[in-house]
Amino acid sequence: MDRLPGFRDFYPAPAPTADGWTADARQYLFDNWREVARRYGFREYDGPPLESLELFTTKSGDEIVGQLYNFNDKGERAVALRPEMTPTLARMVAAAERHYRKPMKWFALPQLFRYERQQKGRLREHFQFNADIFGESSPGADAELIALLIDSLRSLKLTAADFRIRLSSRNAWHDFFVQRCPVTDREYDFYQVIDKLEREAPENSEAKLRALGFSLEEVRGFIQAAQPTAELARILDDLAARGLADYVTIDYGVIRGLAYYTGPVFEAFDRSGAFRAIAGGGRYDQLVKLISGGRIDLPGLGFGMGDVVLTELLRARKLFPGFEPRIDLFCLIENENLRLESLTLVHQLREAGLIVEFPLAPTKSDKQFKRALELKAAHTLRLEAMPDATRTVLVKNLESREEFRCPATDAVARLVQHRREHPRGPTR
Ligand code: HAM
Numbered sequence: 001m002d003r004l005p006g007f008r009d010f011y012p013a014p015a016p017t018a019d020g021w022t023a024d025a026r027q028y029l030f031d032n033w034r035e036v037a038r039r040y041g042f043r044e045y046d047g048p049p050l051e052s053l054e055l056f057t058t059k060s061g062d063e064i065v066g067q068l069y070n071f072n073d074k075g076e077r078a079v080a081l082r083p084e085m086t087p088t089l090a091r092m093v094a095a096a097e098r099h100y101r102k103p104m105k106w107f108a109l110p111q112l113f114r115y116e117r118q119q120k121g122r123l124r125e126h127f128q129f130n131a132d133i134f135g136e137s138s139p140g141a142d143a144e145l146i147a148l149l150i151d152s153l154r155s156l157k158l159t160a161a162d163f164r165i166r167l168s169s170r171n172a173w174h175d176f177f178v179q180r181c182p183v184t185d186r187e188y189d190f191y192q193v194i195d196k197l198e199r200e201a202p203e204n205s206e207a208k209l210r211a212l213g214f215s216l217e218e219v220r221g222f223i224q225a226a227q228p229t230a231e232l233a234r235i236l237d238d239l240a241a242r243g244l245a246d247y248v249t250i251d252y253g254v255i256r257g258l259a260y261y262t263g264p265v266f267e268a269f270d271r272s273g274a275f276r277a278i279a280g281g282g283r284y285d286q287l288v289k290l291i292s293g294g295r296i297d298l299p300g301l302g303f304g305m306g307d308v309v310l311t312e313l314l315r316a317r318k319l320f321p322g323f324e325p326r327i328d329l330f331c332l333i334e335n336e337n338l339r340l341e342s343l344t345l346v347h348q349l350r351e352a353g354l355i356v357e358f359p360l361a362p363t364k365s366d367k368q369f370k371r372a373l374e375l376k377a378a379h380t381l382r383l384e385a386m387p388d389a390t391r392t393v394l395v396k397n398l399e400s401r402e403e404f405r406c407p408a409t410d411a412v413a414r415l416v417q418h419r420r421e422h423p424r425g426p427t428r
Contacts, residue, residue: 006116006124015324021311023325026127029156029307030109033129036152037107040144042131042171045106047088049113053078055087059290062192063257067114069124080115084304085130086260086284087291087416093134093300094292102135102298107142121276121309129135129279132302134288139231142264142283142301143238149268149279149303150239156173156310159318163278166251167236167266170282172229173255176222181213194219194255226250231236235264260284268305270313276315279305326424329415330372331358332382341391342383345411352416381415383408 003009012063013024034044036119042243053070060083070080082088085108095105107215108130116122131148133141153163173194177187193208206216228236228250239248256265265282281303288298314320327347342358349356357375359368372380381395391408395415406414 004124006118008123008125011135012325012414013135022323023418025314025320026307028320028323029127029129029310032078032155033107033109033152033305036148037129037131039177040105040131040148040151040283042105042148044106045089045092045108046110047082047085047092047108049082049111050079051082051088051091053080055091056080056083059087059090059260059287060084060258060304062259064114067116069113069115075180083114084258085110085128086132086258086287086302086304089130089132089302089328090284090287090291090300091390094288097134097213097288097296097298103141104134105131106134107131120177121312123308127307128304129307130302132300132306134298134300136287137299139234139264140238142231143235145281145301145303146235146239146248146266147242147244149266149305150244152305153268153278153310156314158313158317160246160316161271162313163247163268163270165248165266165268166254167232167248167264168250168252168254169232169264170255170261171231171263172252175229180218183213186212188259191255192257194253195257198253202350202360213343221245223252226252231262254280256280257283260287260290262286263301266303274316275313276309278309279303324376326355326378327357328378328419328424329356330368330375330377330380332365332368332372332380333359333362333371334368334382335385338383338385341408345381345383345393345408348412352414354410354419378422379415389395 010023010026013022015022043351053068056068057065064083068080068083070078073079089106093104108131109127111125111127115124118124129152131145131390150165173191174187177190181190190212193205193212197205202216209216209219232250236245236248239245254265254267261282262284262285267277268279268281269277281301283299283301285299288296288300292404318382331342331346333339340345345357346358357377359371369380377398379395379397381393384392384394386392392405393408393411394403394405396403
């Protein structure tokens with residue numbers, strides 16, 4: 001039985017195939033995302049992976065709605081696996097915002113599902129680092145969010161030479177639109193054309209723009225001029241003060257496909273242009289109001305960073321650390337009469353925080369030693385019965401081959417001390 005197309009198995013590293021996925025690499029991303037989000041004062045939340053279909057159909061926009069994994073459940077409810085986190089978040093915030101001080105800074109690491117054509121950088125499930133802020137309309141919040149996005153990529157050792165943030169604004173495009181087009185109910189159609197400009201053949205874009213009363217040339221002229229609005233200039237100043245100016249450029253070629261954005265919008269791309277967007281987000285000041293049926297009016301903004309493109313990029317740049325499993329100690333049990341006493345010792349060592357392995361069944365000495373080497377154990381240890389019936393422990397460093405002996409009663413303290421003095425790399 002094969003897995004479904006567009007879904008992934010996450011193996012312990014190293015993956016069985018060169019293009020395989022590992023739980024270690026995924027955890028590495030999660031750890032970094034969590035750590036940076038916490039440094040910025042964001043609190044973690046989560047929601048259900050299955051929601052009522054309606055939550056997404058009116059809020060997300062046609063592209064995502066066309067990609068929904070939806071069905072009727074056994075209670076005849078129309079439901080969908082979440083394709084993105086933002087509608088769930090807006091629902092949660094609308095329901096409980098009064099319990100939280102503003103501005104609210106929240107993050108989540110959801111798995112999302114989109115029934116799209118499987119291709120490079122696009123699968124039918126992915127994980128996303130979502131960070132959002134509610135209750136703050138100042139551009140200071142937009143800058144804070146973009147700084148978090150930049151720092152989360154920097155925490156993975158990517159530099160300004162690897163990626164850039166393309167910063168744009170729906171307000172700038174709104175002004176452009178209303179100055180030229182009196183038919184305002186076509187504004188989202190116009191945004192859709194701009195969103196696809198880089199992927200679509202110019203003649204198609206030209207025809208679609210003409211139908212809305214625009215020329216491709218004037219649209220391109222506007223993008224090329226890249227004049228920051230006052231709001232974007234403020235965001236740039238804030239980022240420059242943090243030393244992050246090199247990561248951001250004004251780029252009206254970005255407008256974002258999702259329907260709910262209202263203000264500044266942005267996307268992160270690798271500089272070489274070889275990959276799809278690493279992350280995207282922006283301001284959505286009307287979404288909570290829309291989802292709460294007008295009850296709650298709370299500005300919001302946020303971004304989502306997917307694990308798929310990011311993993312491709314980190315692999316291409318060789319920026320993942322080694323995920324060699326390492327253990328501190330392998331307890332050799334060569335005398336089966338000492339198995340139970342050895343187990344007591346193993347358990348004490350594990351309780352003291354050391355990573356300890358031992359043979360689960362009687363095994364020849366040379367096989368045990370081989371297994372210790374395979375597991376990259378720092379040390380082997382062996383419990384020994386002395387003629388006077390006391391117990392000692394023989395510890396051997398597998399790199400230097402140095403050995404020491406100590407009474408079994410001192411072993412845990414000695415080994416914990418030794419581990420503290422000789423810390424090792426990641427032990428995933
Ligand atoms: P999005 O642009 O649809 O935005 O997705 C954000 C990122 O998720 C993309 O840049 C990409 O890295 C990744 N991604 C999206 N779809 C797939 C896929 N099928 N396979 C692999 N990776 C994918 C949103 O989802 C917004 N809800 C983000 C947001 C949060 N806006 C405000 N707050």
